[in-house]
Amino acid sequence: MLNRQGRPTQGSVSAHEPHATFTGNRALQQIEPLIFEIGHPETTGVDIDAPAPFKSRLGSHARKGEIGLPGLSEPEAMRHYVRLSQKNYGIDTGLFPLGSCTMKHNARLNEKTARMPGFSDVHPLQPVSTVPGALEVMLELSHYLMTLTGMPAVALSPKAGAHGEACGMMAIKAAIAAKGEGATRNVVLVPESAHGTNPATAALIGFSVRSVPAREDGTVAVEDVKALLGPDIAAIMLTNPNTCGIFEPQIVEIAAAMHEAGAYFYCDGANFNAIVGKARPGDLGVDAMHINLHKTFSTPHGGGGPGSGPVVLSERLAPFAPVPFIHVEGGSARLVENAADAPAGNQPFGRITAFHGQMGMYVRALTYMLSHGSDGMKQASEDAVLNANYIRAGLSDLMSLPFPDHPSMHEALFDDEWLKGTGVTTLDFAKAMIDEGYHPMTVYFPLVVHGAMLIEPTESESKASLDLFIATLRDLAMAAKGNDKARFTGAPHHAPLRRLDETRAARQPVLKWVPPVPLAEAAE
Numbered sequence: 032m033l034n035r036q037g038r039p040t041q042g043s044v045s046a047h048e049p050h051a052t053f054t055g056n057r058a059l060q061q062i063e064p065l066i067f068e069i070g071h072p073e074t075t076g077v078d079i080d081a082p083a084p085f086k087s088r089l090g091s092h093a094r095k096g097e098i099g100l101p102g103l104s105e106p107e108a109m110r111h112y113v114r115l116s117q118k119n120y121g122i123d124t125g126l127f128p129l130g131s132c133t134m135k136h137n138a139r140l141n142e143k144t145a146r147m148p149g150f151s152d153v154h155p156l157q158p159v160s161t162v163p164g165a166l167e168v169m170l171e172l173s174h175y176l177m178t179l180t181g182m183p184a185v186a187l188s189p190k191a192g193a194h195g196e197a198c199g200m201m202a203i204k205a206a207i208a209a210k211g212e213g214a215t216r217n218v219v220l221v222p223e224s225a226h227g228t229n230p231a232t233a234a235l236i237g238f239s240v241r242s243v244p245a246r247e248d249g250t251v252a253v254e255d256v257k258a259l260l261g262p263d264i265a266a267i268m269l270t271n272p273n274t275c276g277i278f279e280p281q282i283v284e285i286a287a288a289m290h291e292a293g294a295y296f297y298c299d300g301a302n303f304n305a306i307v308g309k310a311r312p313g314d315l316g317v318d319a320m321h322i323n324l325h326k327t328f329s330t331p332h333g334g335g336g337p338g339s340g341p342v343v344l345s346e347r348l349a350p351f352a353p354v355p356f357i358h359v360e361g362g363s364a365r366l367v368e369n370a371a372d373a374p375a376g377n378q379p380f381g382r383i384t385a386f387h388g389q390m391g392m393y394v395r396a397l398t399y400m401l402s403h404g405s406d407g408m409k410q411a412s413e414d415a416v417l418n419a420n421y422i423r424a425g426l427s428d429l430m431s432l433p434f435p436d437h438p439s440m441h442e443a444l445f446d447d448e449w450l451k452g453t454g455v456t457t458l459d460f461a462k463a464m465i466d467e468g469y470h471p472m473t474v475y476f477p478l479v480v481h482g483a484m485l486i487e488p489t490e491s492e493s494k495a496s497l498d499l500f501i502a503t504l505r506d507l508a509m510a511a512k513g514n515d516k517a518r519f520t521g522a523p524h525h526a527p528l529r530r531l532d533e534t535r536a537a538r539q540p541v542l543k544w545v546p547p548v549p550l551a552e553a554a555e
């Protein structure tokens with residue numbers, strides 16, 4: 032039985048569900064309606080005396096109707112939010128193999144340092160003289176980011192990878208304008224396999240986007256890039272290792288070709304976690320690259336974030352870095368808040384955030400770096416690559432690899448060739464993983480691979496954890512091949528709301544709760 036919001040009502044035992052319960056709950060999996068559906072405006076957790084009569088000065092702005100907030104007792108409100116929080120699948124509850132997203136363990140030591148009052152209580156509007164420690168943290172983090180990438184400058188303030196892309200591309204745009212080529216160099220090359228944020232960033236900043244075709248083997252060929260070069264080309268946005276999990280073999284040649292044509296090389300560094308301590312983007316000819324602290328340096332993602340996407344810049348782009356930044360001269364650090372105060376030779380392109388970026392994430396990332404040391408960070412990259420290849424080796428006899436000739440870096444990419452004729456799709460397979468208690472891998476990305484399944488275990492997982500994951504996927508793969516379609520059709524079978532209409536949720540999201548029409552009115 033569904034109520035008017037389309038949710039199951041409680042007390043509706045269905046004869047068709049073999050183990051249906053009266054409440055609709057399944058032990059600790061409890062149905063949680065919206066707070067508006069469980070609370071009533073006339074109920075309240077606190078009793079406040081009615082105010083003495085007073086003359087309102089709000090005039091026509093005074094509220095005319097009831098405020099309509101859901102009223103709940105304190106335990107009811109507490110239970111509602113705790114239950115909602117428990118519906119989250121996170122890296123703290125299980126393996127999270129989302130390819131390209133690098134869902135690493137968020138080390139508790141990072142959380143501990145970020146919560147130290149000296150860090151957590153600083154305010155962005157405090158006088159600079161009272162926060163030398165915060166500046167020191169930012170400088171030290173900058174030092175390690177520049178050292179690990181082999182780049183001479185970094186802009187810390189971007190608040191996500193995509194924001195970092197915007198920052199790096201704006202620096203490129205400013206550099207082109209400074210050379211007087213702003214009107215003519217306005218095309219950005221983006222490979223077909225790129226993350227959607229790359230073309231979106233280029234377009235948002237006013238560049239037009241031209242696609243670089245993907246080669247049969249999942250890499251970008253220098254000849255294909257060269258064929259597109261001309262005086263109108265501003266830059267290429269290339270991911271390395273790329274979104275197929277492959278280290279671009281011609282990256283150095285591509286960088287040289289770009290520079291020769293007077294253009295820039297923006298590297299999407301979301302996959303830097305595969306090569307930290309092994310290869311330096313600066314040595315590969317990169318001009319700008321964002322680093323997702325929430326991927327490579329283990330700070331929390333998304334809702335648990337916020338993210339942070341510092342951008343390292345080459346010598347050519349460094350003068351255009353946005354304010355604010357810290358300038359060190361003669362051993363003392365100065366905060367440059369306005370372009371007019373920038374040291375000679377600098378032409379900041381502007382400002383992209385109100386303040387200095389995500390301070391809490393700087394503390395966490397620096398803690399991660401210092402607790403690992405340079406040997407530890409290198410080992411983290413090696414283990415991430417080892418784990419991905421372990422999964423690849425454990426599944427590749429059952430599931431098909433689109434690019435069998437290239438070794439995988441930090442993620443293993445499968446296509447859906449092996450599902451042909453089974454009637455099971457990549458989406459069905461991913462949904463069946465939910466029944467097994469796993470968050471699915473990234474699916475249908477990169478777009479250049481049919482029915483892609485992109486698995487990134489990261490270095491966080493133990494061998495036992497990987498073995499169970501592989502065994503589970505093998506069991507599912509055998510079921511798909513063995514005609515056990517029931518396990519996939521309509522999966523997940525054990526999730527509270529079964530399979531959701533994700534397209535409708537994305538295209539026509541219901542963002543507002545509408546109060547049910549009172550029965551008396553509805554009858555009229």
Ligand SMILES: *Cc1c(COP(=O)(O)O)cnc(C)c1O
Nearest residue numbers: 131191192193226228299301338
């Ligand atoms: C995650 C990711 C991005 C965007 O980073 P956000 O922090 O999510 O904005 C860009 N490119 C690639 C390849 C990514 O994996």
